[in-house]
Amino acid sequence: MSATTRHIRYVLAENPVTALAFAGFALLIILALIGPDIVPFDPLASATDNALHPPTWTHPFGTDHLGRDILSRVVVATRIDMQISIAAVALSFVFGSTLGLVGGWYGGAIDRAVGRLVDTIMAFPLFVLAMGIVAALGNSVANIVYATAIINLPFYARMARTETSARREAGFVEAARLSGNGDGRILLFHLFPNILPPMMVQISLNLGYAILNAAGLSFIGLGVRPPTPEWGIMVAEGANYIVSGEWWVALFPGTVLMLAVFCFNLLGDGLRDIVDPRRRT
Amino acid sequence: MTALLDVAGLCRRFPVGKRTLHAVDGVSFDIAPGEAVGLVGESGCGKSTLVRMLTRVLDPSEGSIHFDGREIGQSPAARFTRTPERALIQMVFQDPTDSLNPRFTAFDCIADPLLRLKGPWTRDSLAARVHELAGMVGLPVPLLGRFPHQLSGGQKARVGIARALGPEPRLLILDEPTSALDVSVQAVVLRMLDELRHRLGVSYLFVSHDLNVVRLLCDRVMVMYLGKLVETGTVAEVFDHAAHPYTRALLSAIPGLDGTLGERVRLTGEPRSPIDPSPNACRFHGRCPIGEDRCAEHMPVPQDLGGRHRVACHLAGGTP
Amino acid sequence: MSALLEIDNLSLDFRTRGGTIRALEQVSLSVAAGETVGVVGESGSGKSVLSFAVMGISDAAARITAGHVRFEGRELHAADLAKLRGAEMAMIFQNPRVALNPIRAVGKQIEDVLRRHAGVNGTEARHRAVEMLSKVRIPDPERRAAAYPFEMSGGMCQRVMIALALACSPKLLIADEPTTGLDVTTQAAIMDLIGDLARETGMSTILITHDLGLAAQRCDRIAVMHAGHLVEVAATSDLFDRPAHPYTRKLIATTPRPSVGLADLEPIPGSLPDLRGVLPPCRYSQRCERYEAICETTPLPRVDVGSAHVVHCARPL
Numbered sequence: 038m039s040a041t042t043r044h045i046r047y048v049l050a051e052n053p054v055t056a057l058a059f060a061g062f063a064l065l066i067i068l069a070l071i072g073p074d075i076v077p078f079d080p081l082a083s084a085t086d087n088a089l090h091p092p093t094w095t096h097p098f099g100t101d102h103l104g105r106d107i108l109s110r111v112v113v114a115t116r117i118d119m120q121i122s123i124a125a126v127a128l129s130f131v132f133g134s135t136l137g138l139v140g141g142w143y144g145g146a147i148d149r150a151v152g153r154l155v156d157t158i159m160a161f162p163l164f165v166l167a168m169g170i171v172a173a174l175g176n177s178v179a180n181i182v183y184a185t186a187i188i189n190l191p192f193y194a195r196m197a198r199t200e201t202s203a204r205r206e207a208g209f210v211e212a213a214r215l216s217g218n219g220d221g222r223i224l225l226f227h228l229f230p231n232i233l234p235p236m237m238v239q240i241s242l243n244l245g246y247a248i249l250n251a252a253g254l255s256f257i258g259l260g261v262r263p264p265t266p267e268w269g270i271m272v273a274e275g276a277n278y279i280v281s282g283e284w285w286v287a288l289f290p291g292t293v294l295m296l297a298v299f300c301f302n303l304l305g306d307g308l309r310d311i312v313d314p315r316r317r318t
Numbered sequence: 319m320t321a322l323l324d325v326a327g328l329c330r331r332f333p334v335g336k337r338t339l340h341a342v343d344g345v346s347f348d349i350a351p352g353e354a355v356g357l358v359g360e361s362g363c364g365k366s367t368l369v370r371m372l373t374r375v376l377d378p379s380e381g382s383i384h385f386d387g388r389e390i391g392q393s394p395a396a397r398f399t400r401t402p403e404r405a406l407i408q409m410v411f412q413d414p415t416d417s418l419n420p421r422f423t424a425f426d427c428i429a430d431p432l433l434r435l436k437g438p439w440t441r442d443s444l445a446a447r448v449h450e451l452a453g454m455v456g457l458p459v460p461l462l463g464r465f466p467h468q469l470s471g472g473q474k475a476r477v478g479i480a481r482a483l484g485p486e487p488r489l490l491i492l493d494e495p496t497s498a499l500d501v502s503v504q505a506v507v508l509r510m511l512d513e514l515r516h517r518l519g520v521s522y523l524f525v526s527h528d529l530n531v532v533r534l535l536c537d538r539v540m541v542m543y544l545g546k547l548v549e550t551g552t553v554a555e556v557f558d559h560a561a562h563p564y565t566r567a568l569l570s571a572i573p574g575l576d577g578t579l580g581e582r583v584r585l586t587g588e589p590r591s592p593i594d595p596s597p598n599a600c601r602f603h604g605r606c607p608i609g610e611d612r613c614a615e616h617m618p619v620p621q622d623l624g625g626r627h628r629v630a631c632h633l634a635g636g637t638p
Numbered sequence: 639m640s641a642l643l644e645i646d647n648l649s650l651d652f653r654t655r656g657g658t659i660r661a662l663e664q665v666s667l668s669v670a671a672g673e674t675v676g677v678v679g680e681s682g683s684g685k686s687v688l689s690f691a692v693m694g695i696s697d698a699a700a701r702i703t704a705g706h707v708r709f710e711g712r713e714l715h716a717a718d719l720a721k722l723r724g725a726e727m728a729m730i731f732q733n734p735r736v737a738l739n740p741i742r743a744v745g746k747q748i749e750d751v752l753r754r755h756a757g758v759n760g761t762e763a764r765h766r767a768v769e770m771l772s773k774v775r776i777p778d779p780e781r782r783a784a785a786y787p788f789e790m791s792g793g794m795c796q797r798v799m800i801a802l803a804l805a806c807s808p809k810l811l812i813a814d815e816p817t818t819g820l821d822v823t824t825q826a827a828i829m830d831l832i833g834d835l836a837r838e839t840g841m842s843t844i845l846i847t848h849d850l851g852l853a854a855q856r857c858d859r860i861a862v863m864h865a866g867h868l869v870e871v872a873a874t875s876d877l878f879d880r881p882a883h884p885y886t887r888k889l890i891a892t893t894p895r896p897s898v899g900l901a902d903l904e905p906i907p908g909s910l911p912d913l914r915g916v917l918p919p920c921r922y923s924q925r926c927e928r929y930e931a932i933c934e935t936t937p938l939p940r941v942d943v944g945s946a947h948v949v950h951c952a953r954p955l
Contacts, residue, residue: 208417212481214375217404217434220396230421360821361792470909471681500680501848502906505892512900527822530894534903557896571826573851574895585823588777 048310055307061300068115078106080113080266089283099285101274103264107286110266111293117267118297121182121260122247128186130193130240134232137197138224142205151198155191163188163250164257171259181260185250189243196239200232234313241305245298252294268294320387321348322521323372323489328381328391330367337594341367343545344381349489354515354522356532356553358568359542362589365525368542369491372523373409374398386488405435405485412494414474418466424477425462428452428484435485451480455510472503479507483514491523496531508535529572533557538626541565544592544601547620551627561629563606583607600632608633641668642842643692643810648705650691657914661687663921664705664937665868667861669810674836674843676853676874678889679863682910685846688863689812692844693729694719709810725755728803732815734795738787744798745771745783748805755806770801775831793824800832807839814846829856850893854878859946862886865910865921867938872947882941882949884926920952928953 049056073080078096084104092099098107140151167184174180201224204210213227252269254260261267263274268290275287330342342364349355359365370376372383374395383391390403398404408431411417418427428448433439439447449459455476466474475495482490492511496504512535515522526532532539532553539556541549541564549562560566567583585605595601603613610633618630650662662684669675677685690696692707694714707714709722723729731737739747748767752758758766764783771779774797787795796816803811813832817825833856836843847853853860854874861871862883870883881887891904908925911917919936923929933952941949 208411208413209419209422211375212409212411212417212478213419213430214399215373215404215407215409216431216481217399217485218430219399222434227419231419360823501850501889502680502892504894505903505905508894509900509903509905528894529822530896533896534894534900567823571822573826573849573855582826584827 045311048307052307052310054303055310058300058303058307061296062304065115065119065297065300068112069119070116072112072115076106076109076112078109080105080110081264089278089286091283092285098289099283101271101286102278107271107289110271111268111290114266114268114271114290115297117178117261117265118248118251118269118294121178121185121251122244124182125185125189125247125250126240126243128182129189129243130236132186133190133193134197134229134236136190137194137199138201138229138232140194141198141201142220142224142228144202144205148198148202151194155194158187159191161188164254167254167259176259176262178260181251181254184254185247188250189246192239192243193236196236197232200235201228204228204231234309237308237312238305241301241303241308244301244304248294248298248301268297321384322351322353322386323349323523324382324384325372326382326384328368328371328383329379330364330371330376331379334593339593340545340595341592342371342378343595345542345545345547346381347540347547347550349521349523351488351521352515352519353538354524354536356536356539357523357525357542358527358529358532358539360527360568362544362592363542364545364592365542366493369409369493369523369525372489373407373491374404405431406488407491408482408485408487408489409491409493410478410482410495413498414471414478415466415498417478418474420466423463423465424452424457424469424473427466427477428462428481431481432484447484448480451484452476454483454514455480456506471499472507475499475503475507476510479511479514483518483520486518487520489521489523491525493525494527497526497528504531511535529557529569541568544590544595546601546630548602548631549627549629550620551623551629552625555623555625555627559627561623561627561634562602562631563608563633564602567607600630602631642671642710643669643844644706644708645688645692646706646708648688648691648707649703650687650696651701651703652697652699653701654699659913660866660917661700661913662691662866665863665866666705667868667871669842669844671809671842672836672840673858674833674845674856676845676847676857676860677863678847678850678853678860680848680910682865683863684866685863686814687866689729689814689844689846693723693727693812695723695729724751724808725806726808727810727812728806728808729812729814730796730799730803730816732818734792734799735787735790737799738795738802740787743784743786744790744801747798748783748801751802751805766805767801770805771798773804773835774798774801775827776801792820793828796820796824796828797831800828800835804835804839804841808841810842810844811836812844812846815848816845817852818847818849825852832856850889851895862889866913867921867950869922869951870947870949872944872949876944876947880944880947880955882943882947882954883922883951884928884955885922887955920950928955 082105087100087104088102090096090100096106098111101107136151140148166188167181170180170184210223210227213223251260252272255267255269256273261270263270271290272287275290278286326346328342328345332339332341345368357365371378374390377395378391382389385403425448428451429444432444432447452459452462457473457476457480461469461473496507499507524532524536536553538552540547541562543564549556549565556565560569567585570583589605590601598615598617600613600618603609612632618632620628620630621634622628623634645665645667648662648665652659652661665688679685745767748770749763752763752766768779768783771782776782776794776797817828820828832843845853845857857874859871859873860877862869864885870886877886878890881890888904888906892906894903906925911921911924918934919938920933923933930953935952938950939952941951941954943949943954
């Protein structure tokens with residue numbers, strides 16, 4: 038067993054909650070991958086005579102207003118929600134950290150320019166930005182991903198910038214220079230691995246936000262549209278029925294959404310512990 | 319024999335608002351191949367700036383640096399990385415904890431300059447060279463897989479030394495390499511450094527404020543104060559026949575094991591400011607226990623006192 | 639004569655997840671009024687742990703498992719310590735800039751101490767603060783009182799810390815590596831200052847340092863520590879003329895000084911034992927060139943080898 042595997046096992050054993058979060062994340066990934074193949078009912082098949090039935094053994098989560106099985110829809114929705122959030126966070130992370138690294142390293146005018154850009158982005162509320170992009174480029178899932186990515190970019194840029202400028206004067210950076218590393222190599226191979234641990238927590242928190250963002254946007258009709266199952270849409274559709282007593286239509290998708298975000302949040306600490314070598318004994 | 323390092327009139331100035339800070343002001347010296355030269359001075363004397371110019375991470379404002387006959391001070395620091403001299407001038411840092419990348423194992427730390435400056439390597443040849451270096455500094459091979467926080471202070475210091483020796487430098491600058499170490503480990507490291515110097519023929523520039531250690535390891539010593547070299551000479555000349563009042567004050571302040579509070583040369587007042595200093599007044603004037611009017615009117619220039627002993631003081635050799 | 643401070647057979651453990659660290663074992667040391675006692679040792683010797691225990695500022699995981707600390711004859715408990723700290727017992731630390739509050743002007747920090755322990759307020763506190771600053775030889779004290787730590791050099795910050803410590807004229811000052819990291823000339827000036835102020839007020843000082851030369855120069859008596867044990871205590875001249883413990887002798891031999899060359903420095907073999915495991919009665923035994931079977935006797939004997947010269951060794955030199 039390599040040192041890394043041993044360390045991962047140690048972290049998980051130390052912290053059962055982290056282990057639980059990892060298990061939850063694993064489950065979400067599995068459902069995203071094979072969900073559509075294992076669901077009992079076709080998520081798109083409507084059967085209006087079966088509409089709005091409360092949870093039963095056949096339909097553990099009940100049926101919605103078009104008679105579709107909510108459980109199947111919730112499971113299938115996992116794939117698209119995960120896709121959106123992972124894609125958005127990945128884009129955010131890559132571009133945000135690059136901007137932050139560059140700004141933090143070079144300082145001066147470059148840093149100020151990055152700072153202005155980040156400030157501008159932060160001034161936009163997500164919905165305004167998303168609507169703007171949709172209005173300009175059309176209502177598609179890809180555009181929603183871009184909007185979410187842009188909105189979350191400042192978190193990474195600022196964190197990367199702070200961590201980089203804090204370490205810029207460190208001995209090991211000067212040592213790297215004396216060892217023949219140019220600026221690019223220092224940023225990528227010497228500094229970046231060191232700023233990664235705090236960014237890990239940020240990534241996982243962002244995954245949670247990204248899902249909420251996607252859900253929120255589809256709630257108002259941007260991005261994913263019916264009949265595609267997505268947790269946000271399902272909550273939106275279900276919201277209409279709460280007052281009339283059909284609580285299950287909104288509750289189950291909402292709960293799963295909440296658990297997914299919860300998982301991601303807990304994941305961050307565990308990931309950081311794994312990635313940061315200082316926590317290795 | 320030509321000097322390995324020949325520094326002439328080296329200056330470095332930093333703008334501070336509308337004024338200028340003279341961190342290094344007209345420093346000239348040379349280091350012969352295989353020689354160990356100590357550089358002593360207190361905080362604010364400019365030795366860190368001088369060192370950074372010599373390792374070429376900083377550009378001089380004025381003056382020349384000749385390494386093995388070639389001028390290296392003119393091309394900008396950014397380009398120095400790609401010249402062959404990069405491998406020939408290396409440094410051992412003061413704080414072993416700060417100077418090792420926390421994400422690199424000891425092996426990675428030592429291998430990095432080898433990969434960047436020497437080569438080509440195969441996996442085996444690289445490992446062989448890293449093991450060879452570890453052996454040279456007395457670092458047990460099993461420790462190579464550890465991260466810095468899993469190593470003791472002495473072990474980290476050895477990693478730093480092995481890393482610096484990897485590219486086969488001809489000049490090694492050691493910045494207080496043992497100040498963070500316990501006395502018992504220090505002795506071992508100092509002996510190792512001495513032995514390595516004689517075996518590999520590397521020159522040392524040993525920067526330290528611990529004069530006892532400098533005396534042990536170095537052939538010659540230079541004393542720096544507020545950007546200028548105030549006294550240089552062999553260790554015997556400077557330590558036993560200190561001519562500059564600052565050197566005397568420094569020597570008298572070292573606590574000796576004989577327990578006596580010897581003849582202390584006490585310095586009064588605050589050091590002069592290195593910002594926009596007067597070009598006519600001796601930098602030490604005002605804090606110096608001795609002094610005359612001419613000390614404020616003419617900047618003292620280095621004068622020969624015989625042998626390799628030079629001092630920049632109008633009252634050189636005068637009793638405090 | 640009753641000592642000002644008496645550490646009597648003190649043992650202290652740290653409870654950690656990785657095991658119990660036996661940081662101090664049966665340490666006994668007394669400090670008389672007006673004297674300067676040095677505690678020397680390398681990193682991991684327990685010298686700082688000892689001082690924190692005396693001041694009552696040990697880590698939360700620390701437990702005193704045996705022994706007592708007595709100040710002016712009475713035993714110290716947590717409640718007493720809070721009152722005594724700052725007023726009768728004071729401490730200064732290594733790295734002064736870190737030990738001062740970075741966002742509070744230095745004058746105000748001194749006023750805080752005066753307010754807390756001497757009950758002075760308002761303008762009187764301000765005047766006393768400026769007075770303290772001039773006492774520690776900070777030039778232009780009126781103006782400097784408004785300065786922040788980051789605006790001052792390391793040496794000046796250390797002087798401010800001394801001012802803080804001495805504001806209420808304590809009877810005991812513990813100085814934990816007060817000059818490490820400072821220039822040699824600054825170090826000399828700071829130590830002169832502490833010495834002069836101590837002589838003025840009859841204050842006792844405990845100087846904790848790894849620098850044997852510094853202890854030799856400034857202390858009346860020196861206690862040598864190794865791995866949580868006090869191995870030898872003696873008057874300064876006795877310690878250097880006739881060291882009785884092999885570790886003391888080695889420590890002296892390995893310290894660079896003018897009269898010896900590189901080849902004469904004797905490194906100390908081995909390393910500190912793991913303080914968590916099972917430990918032999920003498921914690922130096924694994925590194926000692928004089929080790930023999932008799933060294934395993936428990937308890938480790940305490941031998942008087944001269945006037946006020948004590949060594950804890952089965953085979954003293």
